[in-house]
């Protein structure tokens with residue numbers, strides 16, 4: 045049911061991966077693979093606090109191990125609504141780290157050579173036979189996955205039957221804190237005392253008995269294949285096993301809607317312990333039980349079933365390692381945390397925990413909001429940073445808050461750094477020079493300015509115009525705000541000013557005007573005017589068309605539709621959103637809806653080409669001092685760069701954003 | 714640097730009185746000769762100091778757009794096998810031994826994602842060599858984007874402080890295995906030619922577009938984050954040519970690695986797609 049699963053280092057090296065379908069196999073190595081998309085569009089964008097990423101019909105989930113810099117990723121078809129993915133990730137994480145910890149530490153160290161010479165010794169001493177090292181992981185992975193899939197299949201069944209009693213909450217965590225109280229033994233599977241053996245034998249008997257019993261009523265029939273059939277590639281290497289499994293019916297331990305007794309639970313929980321009796325054909329790696337043990341809500345239903353008894357694991361260690369890993373995980377939550385802290389203090393470093401980070405995180409959120417970052421964004425960014433720090437070692441002299449600050453600073457830098465070129469002049473010149481030299485006329489470059497009311501669209505449009513004219517380009521302004529009275533006149537004033545100021549760098553004014561206004565009065569269709577303006581520009585040798593649109597609220601559907609129509613009929617080279625630096629929490633809603641509406645309506649319209657916002661102009665920058673949070677909110681929401689910043693009333697008050705400046709301003713006290 | 718120079722200069726001054734005292738009869742000719750010698754000595758000393766204080770880095774920097782194959786190359790060089798990779802989220806710094814010498818080289822692989830790409834500046838001071846890795850099989854499609862990255866690198870290279878000896882620079886046309894060799898040229902040559910042509914054209918576009926342009930000022934004063942990127946200066950008629958680039962020599966390599974495979978043993982050296990690149994590293 046999964047499509048792809050991978051375990052990798054943040055630096056890009058994949059330690060282990062598996063594709064479950066031919067299609068996934070094929071995309072796995074391309075740049076559009078779900079994992080690559082996740083990293084590119086979510087993780088590097090500082091969205092790692094969100095817990096799911098969707099792309100091309102895939103749903104992708106992930107988890108980090110920060111001290112080893114690992115990422116665990118699972119991708120599956122979005123429509124499948126797999127419930128066990130979180131559990132799977134947690135189980136894989138616990139197991140993998142437990143099993144390969146020493147190797148992983150060496151590996152990570154080999155990617156952090158601070159200066160030459162020193163670590164070279166480590167490099168030569170280790171043989172990097174990755175395939176050999178992770179050899180046994182394949183089987184373990186299968187065990188864990190199959191266990192969870194089977195369990196999920198049963199849950200689904202039981203949900204259909206007893207919807208009312210099914211607790212769903214247990215799925216979320218693989219190691220709930222109360223698991224300790226219920227699991228009768230913490231010795232793990234390594235020591236098997238007589239009592240346990242007896243229980244296991246009993247369990248086996250029960251199972252065999254159950255198997256012999258005719259199953260009454262469809263409600264008790266458990267789907268045998270649901271979990272396995274969907275694993276074509278993973279099972280292909282064990283066709284015989286699969287066949288043997290299928291030939292057997294499932295054993296049913298206990299039925300009933302009442303809670304199981306203590307002894308029932310005990311026997312269930314012990315069923316994973318290897319049975320050392322010589323006449324048992326093989327040892328048991330009953331992963332199902334293992335995993336269930338940790339989410340007892342399901343067991344309590346009394347519909348828990350031990351299966352795969354016959355699925356013999358060849359290695360004894362595999363099951364014991366599983367238990368150990370899970371036990372270890374539990375311990376770490378309680379006592380081991382303390383111990384490792386003491387140890388860390390002695391060795392001069394400490395490991396950051398969720399609890400350490402919590403107060404700092406809250407403080408930082410407040411700080412960001414004071415800087416006018418929208419609450420939603422402050423939350424997400426800070427949580428993302430915190431996520432990336434949990435489990436990390438920091439030097440004992442570095443306080444948690446300075447570690448947080450440092451991580452936040454680099455996260456902000458990443459979010460604010462444009463991922464697409466902001467070089468407007470270059471893209472204009474490239475377009476103008478790439479026209480066909482033959483009969484075809486030169487297409488002007490068109491930029492549409494959009495935004496809510498009163499943010500300074502027209503003013504900043506004229507600033508951009510002034511700058512373009514300075515660069516020797518001929519600009520036509522299209523007055524497509526046919527809505528607000530006075531809008532056209534305002535532009536007319538600007539054009540008059542600009543054509544007086546508009547002297548190119550070489551000092552010569554052309555005989556033809558450098559700036560002109562294309563206007564058709566009020567009340568007309570804006571999309572149509574824009575179209576005419578562009579063709580007028582084409583015929584009259586203008587280089588750039590700047591399209592002014594009416595301000596509109598993001599919720600106003602008819603107006604948003606009209607804007608989308610303007611966009612899709614004219615297909616401008618750039619759509620710039622103009623927003624105020626003063627905007628606080630509304631920034632998120634404004635931009636999200638603007639972008640969404642543009643995309644939805646433009647893709648639904650004639651050409652079907654989806655267009656969203658390509659960049660932003662943040663105005664009234666001079667009025668906010670160092671409360672520049674809006675810049676962060678806007679870039680975070682759209683993922684697009686801030687092309688210009690407006691910082692005053694004159695035509696020259698147009699600036700380019702400096703990322704380091706903004707980051708500094710946001711972090712400053 | 715200054716105190717070192719003066720110190721050295723003093724050192725060179727010390728022997729001169731002796732020379733003078735030994736020469737009992739001081740003819741004007743010998744005086745001239747001696748002072749000439751002194752001047753030469755001083756000059757030599759000065760250059761020696763200068764040379765010494767010019768820091769030489771010890772790292773190979775792998776830069777270039779995302780998906781170029783930097784991490785794959787790093788994996789091949791460091792672990793002797795080409796592990797699978799995905800987009801990097803953080804910089805890898807590993808060290809390799811260069812067989813004949815006992816010295817090791819640090820390899821720094823900076824992610825190519827545009828949001829983190831700029832971090833390569835941090836590692837510049839320690840760079841002994843910089844390799845710009847490009848996917849030769851997609852360069853025709855991605856020319857403009859690749860050129861923008863390259864432009865940033867060239868800009869930084871050309872504006873390094875004089876105290877640092879300029880790192881060697883190479884453009885690596887990677888993934889040659891994805892290209893078909895023609896009758897007249899090997900895949901490597903083809904890849905190099907294609908990468909060179911596309912990048913020269915795109916960089917020249919960038920150069921002309923900025924020539925005579927008025928940039929928009931950056932907030933908070935001057936800085937090189939703005940649109941005003943230099944670094945494309947060439948000798949000759951101004952058109953951008955790597956051969957005429959003012960920043961120094963640009964080497965080109967065609968390389969490839971076999972993803973998922975271990976590097977063949979030493980005796981089959983010819984098979985390794987990184988061979989020419991390795992040789993370059995050895996010569997550094």
Ligand SMILES: Nc1nc2c(ncn2[C@@H]2O[C@H](COP(=O)(O)OP(=O)(O)OP(=O)(O)O)[C@@H](O)[C@H]2O)c(=O)[nH]1
Pocket residue numbers: 056073074777778779780781782783784785786797798799800801802823824825826846887888889890891968969970971972
């Ligand atoms: N065909 C072929 N594919 C290659 C070669 N080298 C790398 N690849 C593949 O190209 C993809 C990208 O390689 P990476 O090494 O991850 O690229 P990168 O430059 O590190 O990319 P970022 O980390 O995002 O900057 C991977 O899927 C590699 O397996 C090669 O020589 N030939």
Ligand SMILES: [Mg+2]
Pocket residue numbers: 055056783784785798799800801822824825
């Ligand atoms: Mg990489």
